[in-house]
Amino acid sequence: MRNPLSRExxxxxxxxxxxFFDIVSEMKDAxxxxxxxxxxxxxxxxxxxxxxxxxxxxxxxxxxxxxxELKIEICNYLKRRFELEYHYKDEVxxxxxxxxxxxxxxxxxxxxxxxxxxxxxxxxxxxxxxxLAGGKPVPIQLKQENQFRLTPQEILDAVTEKTKxxxxxxxxxxxxxxxxxxxxxxxxxxxxxKDLFVISDEIYAELSYAENHVSIAxxxxxxxxxxxxxxxxxxxxxxxxxxxYACGPEEIIEQMTKIHQFAIMCAPTTxxxxxxxxxxxxxxxxxxxxxxxNQRRRYLVHVFRELGLECFEPFGAFYVFPCIREFGMTSDxxxxxxxxxxxxxVVPGTAFGDCGExxxxxxxxxxxxxxxxxxxxxxxxxxxxxxxxNK
Amino acid sequence: xxxxxLMVIEKNSRIDLKELAIILGVEEIDIVNxxxxxxxxxxxxxxxxLIDWDKTTIxxxxxxxxxxxxxxxxxxxxxxxxxxxxxxxxxAVYLISGGxxxxxxxxxxxxxxxxxxxxDKLSTQESILSTATHFVLKKYKDHxxxxxxxxxxxxxxxxx
Numbered sequence: 001m002r003n004p005l006s007r008e009x010x011x012x013x014x015x016x017x018x019x020f021f022d023i024v025s026e027m028k029d030a031x032x033x034x035x036x037x038x039x040x041x042x043x044x045x046x047x048x049x050x051x052x053x054x055x056x057x058x059x060x061x062x063x064x065x066x067x068x069e070l071k072i073e074i075c076n077y078l079k080r081r082f083e084l085e086y087h088y089k090d091e092v093x094x095x096x097x098x099x100x101x102x103x104x105x106x107x108x109x110x111x112x113x114x115x116x117x118x119x120x121x122x123x124x125x126x127x128x129x130x131x132l133a134g135g136k137p138v139p140i141q142l143k144q145e146n147q148f149r150l151t152p153q154e155i156l157d158a159v160t161e162k163t164k165x166x167x168x169x170x171x172x173x174x175x176x177x178x179x180x181x182x183x184x185x186x187x188x189x190x191x192x193x194k195d196l197f198v199i200s201d202e203i204y205a206e207l208s209y210a211e212n213h214v215s216i217a218x219x220x221x222x223x224x225x226x227x228x229x230x231x232x233x234x235x236x237x238x239x240x241x242x243x244x245y246a247c248g249p250e251e252i253i254e255q256m257t258k259i260h261q262f263a264i265m266c267a268p269t270t271x272x273x274x275x276x277x278x279x280x281x282x283x284x285x286x287x288x289x290x291x292x293x294n295q296r297r298r299y300l301v302h303v304f305r306e307l308g309l310e311c312f313e314p315f316g317a318f319y320v321f322p323c324i325r326e327f328g329m330t331s332d333x334x335x336x337x338x339x340x341x342x343x344x345x346v347v348p349g350t351a352f353g354d355c356g357e358x359x360x361x362x363x364x365x366x367x368x369x370x371x372x373x374x375x376x377x378x379x380x381x382x383x384x385x386x387x388x389x390n391k
Numbered sequence: 392x393x394x395x396x397l398m399v400i401e402k403n404s405r406i407d408l409k410e411l412a413i414i415l416g417v418e419e420i421d422i423v424n425x426x427x428x429x430x431x432x433x434x435x436x437x438x439x440x441l442i443d444w445d446k447t448t449i450x451x452x453x454x455x456x457x458x459x460x461x462x463x464x465x466x467x468x469x470x471x472x473x474x475x476x477x478x479x480x481x482x483a484v485y486l487i488s489g490g491x492x493x494x495x496x497x498x499x500x501x502x503x504x505x506x507x508x509x510x511d512k513l514s515t516q517e518s519i520l521s522t523a524t525h526f527v528l529k530k531y532k533d534h535x536x537x538x539x540x541x542x543x544x545x546x547x548x549x550x551x
Contacts, residue, residue, distance in 0.1 A: 021549040034549035124551045291395055295414035302413045
């Protein structure tokens, strides 16, 4: 019998997270600091709306691009929060999470061999989705000295005549980095000059702690070449509902809708009704969750500073990305030993790109009590390692 | 800062001042001053401790008593409420909407003691028309804290 598998698919590396996941799941009382989703439950009024829609029997397909009411609310939201103006009719598509939006954006925009600039460390999906769409991922190694922000020079060094798309993900998973308006204006110049397109993954936009998040699409000259991706998973604690959206120029959204229509039909109907409620009345909930994350962020940064651990201060998402090079181990070794000795799981930075070597991703999507417990063990571990080194 | 500060200390009044300063991103001295101001303004009225008496050997029973009154001329409900809340065993007195006028929360050693209080000290008062006493059988949650075992974190242990 011949090989049923696509060669390309087989060569895609499985997620670096998987291996750790398997080890941690086996350990009975391990505490995990490795989650990528909120610890909050979806606010009740949003859940109620979803339940209500089921009671009313709204269990059919919606139109491909999503419920009209939802698209209108999305446009209102983006205008209200980030000064972005999109027309609900042809410039918005409701997707199965931000994940699907990234996937279909790449598939709609890439021809075989097109290069995609992917600043790393980054979310695990960008590389594989680029490959699956026929493109070639070109990593850009971001630097801690630049607070893991993308600089114009880094783009110039990586761009070739084949470069078509740049994937921007800020606030960032795993580094927690943000890009301020001045940083975005600086790279916009190069992007426009080189005639590139941007897929801007802004799923953590609401979790921005220094100032209000700025979208690159709001920078002059960028709207016509940017697909803005956002969703409900992180801001409204709706990860399991699988709902996101993409906004951009009509001609790109049109093609994305075409792919979406054939592959998915439409995003989950129940989730869409719940999301309308979220956008209409969820501002207070988002604010409350953001404040809670911010308190934990300040606490973690303080603890790491006290420990003398090298760590830039993150202003977005819910991750801290400390550097553990001083201990002379790889991220993998550190994380494995930490798990075995203290039963706490963190994710090695290498799961997010080669330049994540020497770093760890620590999530603070946990209650303060759980966080204190886990960080207490982290401090003990670090002191022990330092004592060993001094011997 | 005030709102965020209140939300934190409402749940945990014993939180370290230093930790408060860290998580709110302000100076410790500002917190000290703000707390003092709020105490003076009567916004912060006390720092109490939430106790699950059922888990101790001390007998305690809580009763919720609905009271119907004839409001006194010129004083409304205030005078009656005052006469009730002066008793130390009375933990709370609320003026409420609905079928009854006042809700009184009372602690006693046992059912008998509470009933005695109601018949001796409440029902005998002139302006009190009728009372309805409900005994608390089990407290699941009080002051925002769940007494039962904490729910498990059901998320997958590691997600990207």
